[in-house]
Amino acid sequence: MSRCNLQLNQHLQQEMAVRCQQLDTRILSWGLASPALRALVSLNINTVEDLLSYTRAEVAAAHGMGDTGLQRIEAGLLSLGINWGQSSKVR
Secondary structure, three states, rough: OHHHHHHHHHHHHHHHHHHHHHHHHHHHHOOOOOHHHHHHHHHOOOHHHHOOOOHHHHHHHOOOOHHHHHHHHHHHHHHHHOOOOOOOOOO
16 A cells, blocks of 8 residues: 555544544444444434434445444434434434
8 A cells, every 4th residue: 555545544544533523422322333433424424313314224234334333323212212213303
C-alpha cells in the first residue's frame, strides 16, 4: 500500500471514530460494538430519530451490523417505548 493510501486510511479511521463519539447518547448507551456503531454512522444515523427513518432490513444490510447489534438496537428502542417498524413518538 502506498504511503498516500495509508495516510488516507488512517485519516478515514480517525474521522469515523470521531463520528461514532458524536452519536446520540441514547444510542451509545445500548452497548453496541464498534462495527455496529460504524455501520450506523455509515448510514448517516446520528440520532434515534435518524434510525427510525430506516427499516430493520436496511440497517441489517449495513456492513458491520450483525445479529447482536440489531438485538441491542431493538432492546434500546423498546426501552424508549418504540417498536421498530411502528410509528411511535420518541421520548
